[in-house]
Amino acid sequence: MPNVQLPPKESNLFKRILKCYEQKQYKNGLKFCKMILSNPKFAEHGETLAMKGLTLNCLGKKEEAYEFVRKGLRNDVKSHVCWHVYGLLQRADKKYDEAIKCYRNALKLDKDNLQILRDLSLLQIQMRDLEGYRETRYQLLQLRPTQRASWIGYAIAYHLLKDYDMALKLLEEFRQTQQVPPNKIDYEYSELILYQNQVMREADLFQESLEHIETYEKQVCDKLLVEEIKGEMLLKLGRLKEASEVFKNLIDRNAENRYYYEGLEKALQLGTLEERLQIYEEISQQHPRAISPRRLPLNLVPGAKFRELMDKFLRVNFSKGCPPLFTTLKSLYYNTEKISIIQELVTNYEASLKKCDLFSPYENGEKEPPTTLLWVQYFLAQHFDKLGQYSLALDYINAAIASTPTLIELFYMKAKIYKHIGNLREAAKWMDEAQSLDTADRFVNSKCAKYMLRANMIKEAEEMCSKFTREGTSAMENLNEMQCMWFQTECISAYQRLGRYGDALKKCHEVERHFFEITDDQFDFHTYCMRKMTLRAYIDLLRLEDVLRRHAFYFKAARSAIEIYLKLYDNPLACESKQQEINSENLSAKELKKMLSKQRRAQKKAKLEEERKHAERERQQKNQKKKKDEEEEETGDLKEELIPEKLERIENPLEEAVKFLIPLKNLVADNIDTHLLAFEIYFRKGKFLLMLQSVKRAFAINSNNPWLHECLIKFSKSVSNHSNLPDIVSKVLSQEMQKIFVSKDLESFNEDFLKRNATSLRHLLSGAKMMYFLDKSRQEKAIAIATRLDETIKDKNVKTLIRVSEALLDGSFGNCTSQYEEYRMACHNLLPFTSAFLPAVSEVHSHSAARNHTANSDVLANEI
Amino acid sequence: MGRCGGIEMATEGDVELELETETSGPERPPEKPRKHDSGAADLERVTDYAEEKEIQSSNLETAMSVIGDRRSREQKAKQEREKELAKVTIKKEDLELIMTEMEISRAAAERSLREHMGNVVEALIALTN
Secondary structure (H helix, E strand, C coil): CCCCCCCHHHHHHHHHHHHHHHCCCHHHHHHHHHHHHCCHHHCCCHHHHHHHHHHHHHCCCHHHHHHHHHHHHHHCCCCHHHHHHHHHHHHHCCCHHHHHHHHHHHHHHCCCCHHHHHHHHHHHHHCCCHHHHHHHHHHHHHHCCCEHHHHHHHHHHHHHCCCHHHHHHHHHHHHHHCCCCCCCCCHHHHHHHHHHHHHHHHCCCHHHHHHHHHHHHHHCCCHHHHHHHHHHHHHHCCCHHHHHHHHHHHHHHCCCCHHHHHHHHHHHCCCCHHHHHHHHHHHHHHCCCCCHHHHHHHHHCCHHHHHHHHHHHHHHHHHHCCCCHHHHHHHHCCCHHHHHHHHHHHHHHHHHHHHHCCCCCCCCCCCCCHHHHHHHHHHHHHHHHHHCCHHHHHHHHHHHHHHCCCCHHHHHHHHHHHHHHCCHHHHHHHHHHHHHCCCCEHHHHHHHHHHHHHCCCHHHHHHHHHCCCCCCCCHHHHHHHCCCHHHHHHHHHHHHHHCCHHHHHHHHHHHHHHHHHHHHHHHHHHHHHHHHCCHHHHHHHHHHHHCHHHCHHHHHHHHHHHHHHHHHHHCCCCCHHHHHHHHHCCCCHHHHHHHHHHHHHHHHHHHHHHHHHHHHHHHHHHHHHHHHHHCCCCCCCCCCCCCHHHHCCCCCHHHHHHHHHHHHHHHCCCCHHHHHHHHHHHHHHCCHHHHHHHHHHHHHHCCCCHHHHHHHHHHHHHHHHCCCCCHHHHHHHHHHHHHHHCCCCHHHHHHHHHHHCCCCHHHHHHHHHHHHHHCHHHHHHHHHHHCCCCCCCCCCCHHHHHHHHHHHHCCCCCCCHHHHHHHHHHHHHHCCCCHHHCCCCCHHHHHHHHHCCCCCHHHHHHHC | CCCCECCCCCCCCCCCCCCCCCCCCCCCCCCCCCCCCCCHHHHHHCCCCCCCCECCCCCHHHHHHHHHHHHHHHHHHHHHHHHHHHHCCCCHHHHHHHHHHHCCCHHHHHHHHHHCCCCHHHHHHHHCC
């Protein structure tokens, strides 16, 4: 249909439609659209139809929106408005690539359209197409050199591309155009100055930065920041005397900021320890209530002086009753001398206080109140827990509880001790006790939920959280809505331990979606921050979003997802029925009948369970839908529902695993686990060069890592087993592997590894596993190595011993049930409280068996 | 040690903005029960339409010319680099091999191959670093 030009009356209406859209007055906009379209002459007017669609989209009617927009576009393909609107729709649906295409089409039809250029620039910065962003910003600047945002946007483009010269030139030009009276403080101008200064500092222009901040400091709102910048720049320029003055003033403002102390030390450059301690002493006199000047010297001094200072520090804090005392001192616990001094001091206090209410029996003075003994015992429990002496820790905490059974911190600590021991049920029980003492405390409530999840008590954890989540929805859903990722990642681990892979994967995907949303949310701030001139915060936001998936929550979710997908690849679930069919051929008729009826019963049970779950889900969905209908129509997009059963029967688990892996490879390349997980995936995909890449990168981080060692051996074996690789690949492999293996045969490589790490159980375990892998006939020797518990072994802790026992169960050493029993008993003697080694069937035992799906079909059958 | 009670989070739209005026007249309106301000209203306003601010300045020409010069220099440098890379001959099979073995895009594979003067072994070694 040819484009009909609108006469003046309709043309005005159209302009008003655009205004309504901008002002978010959607109902009015629709009214005006109707007025144009109801006229039969203009019923097919492309642009109006498109605008109607756009408005409908803002009201949540997405299907209709697309219909109208597409219709409008068909009617008027040469209209830049229609293309622009189509692009906006795509953008709202997060189809950014498509949106960019639409904008480019629109620009072809109207080269200098400001609005389209602006929208294009937003997409480009969202997708971090920095070069493209700069180009578009240049065009905007040329078209509208008088608009503030043009200059700022262009400057930011250069800043992000690290071209500091250009950025600073632009900012200075822009700053000069700002007419701000010198005595007035204008927040936006202040932010501009600070942003400009930040760019200078990033460009290492310290002299310029200092002069700049001194020139404009009267007009900056953030006075503290001004001082901090001055201090930093003076240090960088070597003007130490002035720097020390600045830092002294900063410490006067805030005596607890450690960065100021560091700055002061750098500025003063004092040689001897005494001089340094003198400074801290002076500051402490000036600020008697500050903790830092008393705490920081403890990091510096050794021996007798340490004892003297520590004695003072401890006494003051015990008398006062300072709960986080141990946490403040924890960072000293790498130094064995300091640990023994602390232990001596505090155990003496304890004995003395019990006898005569004084810190030392050789002193006189005011008696300490009974609470002092309480805090001393609490400290000692934490101290011995840190050192791994758990029964002693329990003694102290129980003594404290006996005297003060209402103090939450004590039960919290008791739970922690049990967690470290490895008895997770007991830990959850005591944490529950803690939270019951103050049910309005959400922190303890959350901790309790976490401990329950660690003990695989998922239902109970959900109930615990529901005491604080919104009414009307289930706790799981509400916590997902609130992006409560600590809970979700703990759930992932719990489900993984229980072997409920579908549920675990569902949570992994939920976490991934949160990260997607957080990345997506930055979109609106591209215009907003530039308008409000909060540029430093804006740059920080961009930089945060660039590395968002570096966060531990993503790493945990991704790691678990990859582990599960690898398991599902090795032992796919759908094939269970096939496996049982194969087995049935070897059974007699009677046994067959028995097995079939057992199967039928199991199937029926599973079906009922499915139906119940389905009904529950439907009911919840109905409730949700009701809620949604009652509230405003949302413009949120409907994500595909995550169904556990489907997720765990996915067809291509390795591809799914790679999706989780890629952000890790890009952002967490310094963590060796990223590369080792990558190896496991590529090993199963048979991609030799990618396997090579993974081990090379891992090797560069830590060549002695036990898991890496296992990967290297598997890799080398696999390469020698595959003789038909393309020439080029073989060439690359042989050249690069030379650097790692140095032409040793694998047995010697393994022997060297074992010799090099003779006192580390973790390493011995890996070496032993590989010994068996390379030569199954050496099973006895391999098990003997892995199960060593002699004195020379340094890391006989709960975690490592559990790892060894799991390896004995999961087939890494073949069939060895009797050796496992022996080992379990030996471990039990070493660690009597740990659940994993308790005799008879405990939950932890059977659950850890579930986690390690072996080729043993009996184990599989029990889990159904 | 403070223990604050858990407060119910009120989401979605039902936020009330309390504008407290200190002018105490004879009768004060009864305090409305406060709900937790989840910031939803403020977030909504982020996307509100606002007029762009203008600069008052006549001296923009010099600035613009400086920018213009800079840009043409940048363009030239970029084009030269691209020309250099385009001169390198690369083989199609090598390109495909890199793409399959390293699971990267065609563009990335091509760039790597060109930067190593078409030597596929060297390119792969660099990619596995």
